[in-house]
Amino acid sequence: MSLQTKYLLDESKMPKHWYNIAADLPVPAPPVLHPGTKQPVGPDDLAPLFPMELIMQEVSTEREIEIPEPVRDVFRLWRPSPLFRARRLEKVLGTPARIYYKYEGVSPAGSHKPNTAIPQAWYNQQAGIKKISTETGAGQWGSSLAFAGALFGIDVKVFQVRISYDQKPYRRALMETYGATCVASPSNETNSGRAILAKDPNHPGSLGIAISEAVEVAATNDDTKYALGSVLNHVLMHQTIVGQEAILQMEMAGDDPDVLIGCTGGGSNFAGLVFPFLGLQLRGGKKRRIVAVEPAACPSLTRGKYAYDFGDTANLTPLTKMHTLGSTFTPPGFHAGGLRYHGMAPLVSHVKELGLIEAVAFHQSQCFQAGVQFARAEGIVPAPEANHAVLGAIEEAMRCKREGKSEVILFNLSGHGHFDMSSYSAYMAGKLVDVPYDEAELAMALAGLPSVPA
Numbered sequence: 001m002s003l004q005t006k007y008l009l010d011e012s013k014m015p016k017h018w019y020n021i022a023a024d025l026p027v028p029a030p031p032v033l034h035p036g037t038k039q040p041v042g043p044d045d046l047a048p049l050f051p052m053e054l055i056m057q058e059v060s061t062e063r064e065i066e067i068p069e070p071v072r073d074v075f076r077l078w079r080p081s082p083l084f085r086a087r088r089l090e091k092v093l094g095t096p097a098r099i100y101y102k103y104e105g106v107s108p109a110g111s112h113k114p115n116t117a118i119p120q121a122w123y124n125q126q127a128g129i130k131k132i133s134t135e136t137g138a139g140q141w142g143s144s145l146a147f148a149g150a151l152f153g154i155d156v157k158v159f160q161v162r163i164s165y166d167q168k169p170y171r172r173a174l175m176e177t178y179g180a181t182c183v184a185s186p187s188n189e190t191n192s193g194r195a196i197l198a199k200d201p202n203h204p205g206s207l208g209i210a211i212s213e214a215v216e217v218a219a220t221n222d223d224t225k226y227a228l229g230s231v232l233n234h235v236l237m238h239q240t241i242v243g244q245e246a247i248l249q250m251e252m253a254g255d256d257p258d259v260l261i262g263c264t265g266g267g268s269n270f271a272g273l274v275f276p277f278l279g280l281q282l283r284g285g286k287k288r289r290i291v292a293v294e295p296a297a298c299p300s301l302t303r304g305k306y307a308y309d310f311g312d313t314a315n316l317t318p319l320t321k322m323h324t325l326g327s328t329f330t331p332p333g334f335h336a337g338g339l340r341y342h343g344m345a346p347l348v349s350h351v352k353e354l355g356l357i358e359a360v361a362f363h364q365s366q367c368f369q370a371g372v373q374f375a376r377a378e379g380i381v382p383a384p385e386a387n388h389a390v391l392g393a394i395e396e397a398m399r400c401k402r403e404g405k406s407e408v409i410l411f412n413l414s415g416h417g418h419f420d421m422s423s424y425s426a427y428m429a430g431k432l433v434d435v436p437y438d439e440a441e442l443a444m445a446l447a448g449l450p451s452v453p454a
Contacts, residue, residue: 005087007249009080016067019240021275021347022233023063024282029350030321033308038452041318048219049226051127054120057234063279065237071119074151078107078114079241083249088377090397097400098255099393101413102246102273103380109174111383111415112269113144113229116238120227121148131155131224133217135185135210137265138164138338138385139171140415141229146180157224159185159193159213161340162205163333170419185210192216192314206330207266207341212314219316230266231311231320231345239272242412247276250410257288259396261411263388264292264301264359265338267345269414275347278356290357292348293392295367297437298331300324300344301352301359308452309343319450322349326445332435334364335423338385342445360392363434367391368427371417383415384423 022029031040046055057065067075086099104112124132132154136142142158149156158180165172165184175182183189185205186196192212196203203209211228218226228235250256260277262270274290281287294301304323311317313327324343325331331340344352351357364384371387373394374380382390393411400407417424426432 017064105416146178208313243276267348329445
C-alpha cells in the first residue's frame with residue numbers, strides 16, 4: 001500500500017449547517033454576565049460590538065444553523081479540506097496506532113481561521129458594516145479576517161500582539177497585502193494601549209491587551225464592529241465544519257477515532273474538530289478520549305481557575321465563566337503566539353468541567369521537536385500552535401506502542417508554518433528556550449478575579 005493516503009470529500013458533501021453543541025449539553029453552560037450588574041447579558045448589550053445575526057448565533061441552542069450559500073461559495077476555494085493518514089509518521093514511531101490528521105493549512109490564509117472569518121465578515125456586510133476592528137496573536141486570525149474583508153468590501157484594522165508583530169513580519173505583510181491595517185499592540189491609538197505603555201514602554205503585549213484595544217475602537221465608533229477569532233460560542237460553532245467533514249472522511253477511511261486531539265489557546269480549532277464527535281457521543285454514540293494540548297507557558301486549562309473573568313485586560317468585555325489565568329496575566333513571549341491567551345473558550349471550559357475532555361501542557365521546545373519530526377516524515381511544516389497537537393498525537397501513539405494497542409488517533413493540523421520560519425530557525429540554532437511564566441504574577445492575576453455572587 002502507498003504510504004500516501006489522502007481522503008478527499010466531493011464538494012457536494014461539504015456541510016450545509018454548523019453544529020451547535022449547546023443543544024446536546026447535559027448541563028447548560030453558565031450565562032455571560034454584564035460586568036456592572038452581574039446579570040446575564042441580553043442581545044442589546046452585545047449590539048455595539050456585533051451584528052444581530054451573530055449575537056443570535058451566540059445565544060442559540062438550536063442544534064443546526066444553516067451556512068449561508070454566499071459563505072459556502074467562498075468556502076469552495078479550499079473546502080472540503082483533506083484528511084490524511086500519517087503512515088510515514090507511524091512507521092518512524094514504530095507504533096501500532098493509526099494516526100490521522102485533518103489539514104486546515106490549505107486555506108488561502110494558511111489555517112483554520114477563515115472558517116469563521118468568512119461568515120463573520122459576510123454577516124457584517126449584510127448589516128451594512130464597513131469597518132471591523134480585531135486583535136491577533138501570531139497573525140493567523142488577523143490575516144484571515146483581512147482576507148475576508150477584502151472579499152466583502154470591509155476595512156479591517158488589526159491590533160497584533162507586539163511580540164508576534166516583531167517575530168512574524170510576513171504575517172503582517174500578508175494582512176497588509178489583503179488590505180488590512182496592522183498596528184502593534186499595546187499602541188498609542190487607544191486609551192487602554194496608552195495606559196499599558198505608560199507603565200511599561202517595552203511591554204511585549206498579550207491577546208488580552210490587543211482585545212481591549214480592538215473592543216475600544218469598536219465601542220467608541222458607531223461605524224465599526226468588532227470580530228473575535230476564537231473563544232465565543234458562534235466562533236467555535238463556525239469551526240465545526242472541520243469536525244463534520246472529518247466524520248465523513250473517517251467513514252471513507254473505514255476507521256473511527258478512539259482519541260481526538262487539538263491544540264488549545266482560545267479553543268476554536270480544538271472545538272471545531274472535536275465538538276461534532278462529542279455531539280455524537282452525547283447523543284448515545286461511541287465514547288472517545290478527547291485531549292486538549294496547551295502551552296506550558298500559558299496553561300489555562302491545566303493551571304487556570306474555573307471562574308468568571310473578563311476576556312480582555314482593560315475589563316471592557318462581559319464576564320464569562322472559563323478556565324482563566326486572570327485577565328491581567330501576561331504570558332512569556334513564546335513562539336506559538338496564537339496560544340498566548342489568558343482564558344479558554346467558555347464552552348471548552350464547560351465540557352472540561354463536565355469531565356468530557358482532558359488537558360495536557362507541553363513546553364515549546366518539545367513541540368518544535370515534534371513539529372520537525374512530523375515535517376520530515378509527512379512533508380508539512382506545522383505552525384508553532386499546531387506543533388502542540390502534533391506532539392499530543394505522538395505521545396498518544398507512543399503510549400499505544402508501550403501498551404501494544406492499535407488505537408485510532410485523529411488530530412487537527414490547524415495551519416502551516418510557512419510564515420513562522422524564524423521560530424524554526426531559532427529552534428535549529430538552539431536559541432529557542434522554554435521561558436516559564438511568573439508564578440507570582442499568576443497568583444496576583446488570579447487574586448484579582450472579579451467577584452461574582454454564586
